[in-house]
Amino acid sequence: MKVRIRRFDGQKEWWQDYEVDAKPSDTVLDVLNRIREKQDHTLAFRQSCQMGSCGSCGMVINGLPALACQTRIGELKTESIRLEPLYNYKVIKDLVVDLNDFVNKHRSVKPWMIRKNPEELEEAPTEFKVTPEQNLTFVQFDYCIMCGICLAACPTVAIDPLFLGPQALGQAYRYIADPRDEGFEERIDILDDSHGVWRCHFAGACSYVCPKGVDPAKAIQYLKKDILKYRLLHKKRASTKPAELVQKAPPPNAPKPPPFDFKVEGGV
Numbered sequence: 001m002k003v004r005i006r007r008f009d010g011q012k013e014w015w016q017d018y019e020v021d022a023k024p025s026d027t028v029l030d031v032l033n034r035i036r037e038k039q040d041h042t043l044a045f046r047q048s049c050q051m052g053s054c055g056s057c058g059m060v061i062n063g064l065p066a067l068a069c070q071t072r073i074g075e076l077k078t079e080s081i082r083l084e085p086l087y088n089y090k091v092i093k094d095l096v097v098d099l100n101d102f103v104n105k106h107r108s109v110k111p112w113m114i115r116k117n118p119e120e121l122e123e124a125p126t127e128f129k130v131t132p133e134q135n136l137t138f139v140q141f142d143y144c145i146m147c148g149i150c151l152a153a154c155p156t157v158a159i160d161p162l163f164l165g166p167q168a169l170g171q172a173y174r175y176i177a178d179p180r181d182e183g184f185e186e187r188i189d190i191l192d193d194s195h196g197v198w199r200c201h202f203a204g205a206c207s208y209v210c211p212k213g214v215d216p217a218k219a220i221q222y223l224k225k226d227i228l229k230y231r232l233l234h235k236k237r238a239s240t241k242p243a244e245l246v247q248k249a250p251p252p253n254a255p256k257p258p259p260f261d262f263k264v265e266g267g268v
C-alpha cells in the first residue's frame with residue numbers, strides 16, 4: 001500500500017511516498033516501523049508502549065488525529081494512508097512535535113491534589129475516602145494519557161495559542177470534581193479567563209478524537225457551571241489575573257502548522 005508522509009527536516013517540508021506491504025491487522029505504527037527498518041532510517045516519529053497507554057504516537061492519520069499504535073490499517077478502509085504531524089503544534093522533525101507548550105498548559109492548572117492544610121502532606125489525620133458514586137464523577141477524566149491529540153483537533157486552539165485547551169481544562173475538572181481536593185479557589189483565576197473555559201465554543205472535536213474516552217468538552221462545560229455558581233454565591237467578579245499566572249501563560253509563538261508546499265519526493 002502507498003503511505004504518504006509529511007516530512008520536515010528543520011528547514012524544508014515535503015511529502016514523501018513509500019510503498020509498504022501491510023496486512024489489515026497491522027497498525028499504522030507497525031507500518032512506520034517497517035518503513036524505518038527497511039527503507040528510510042531518517043524518518044522520525046515517537047513511540048513507546050505500543051499499546052495505547054503512553055500517548056507518544058499521536059499523529060494525524062488520513063486527516064484525523066489518532067494514536068498510530070491503536071489504528072489498524074484494516075479499519076481505515078483506504079487504498080493508501082496519509083500521515084502528518086499533529087496539527088496546532090510546532091513541528092520538530094517529520095511526525096515529531098514540540099510538546100513543551102502543551103505540558104506548560106497542563107501544569108498551569110495545578111493538576112494535583114490540593115489541601116488547605118499543607119501539614120496533611122506530612123501527616124494525614126485520617127484516610128481520605130472516596131465513595132464509588134463520588135469516584136464516578138471524575139474517574140473518566142482520570143484516563144487522560146496526555147497524548148495531546150485533543151489539541152490537534154480543537155478549532156479554538158488553532159486560532160488562540162493562549163487558550164488552555166481541552167486537555168488542561170479536563171484535568172483541572174478532574175481534580176476540582178474530586179471531593180478530596182480543596183484547590184478550586186487556587187485554580188479559578190486561570191480557568192475563569194478569556195483564554196480559559198470561556199474561549200471554548202463547544203465544538204466537541206476534542207472528545208470526538210480522544211482515544212481514551214475522556215470527553216474533555218464535557219469537563220469544560222462542568223467547569224463553566226462550577227465557576228458561575230461560585231461567582232454568584234460569593235458575589236465575586238473574576239479578579240485581575242495574578243502576575244504569577246501571567247508569567248506562566250504559554251508563549252504566543254507556537255501552535256500553527258507551518259506553511260507547506262506539496263512537493264513529493266521518493267517512492268511511488
Ligand code: SF4
Pocket residue numbers: 143144145146147148149150151166167170206209210211212213214215216
Ligand atoms: S483528553 Fe484524551 S486526547 Fe486529550 S490528551 Fe487526554 S487522552 Fe489525549
Ligand code: FES
Pocket residue numbers: 046047048049050051052053054055056057058067068069070
Ligand atoms: S506507543 Fe504508546 S500510545 Fe502509542
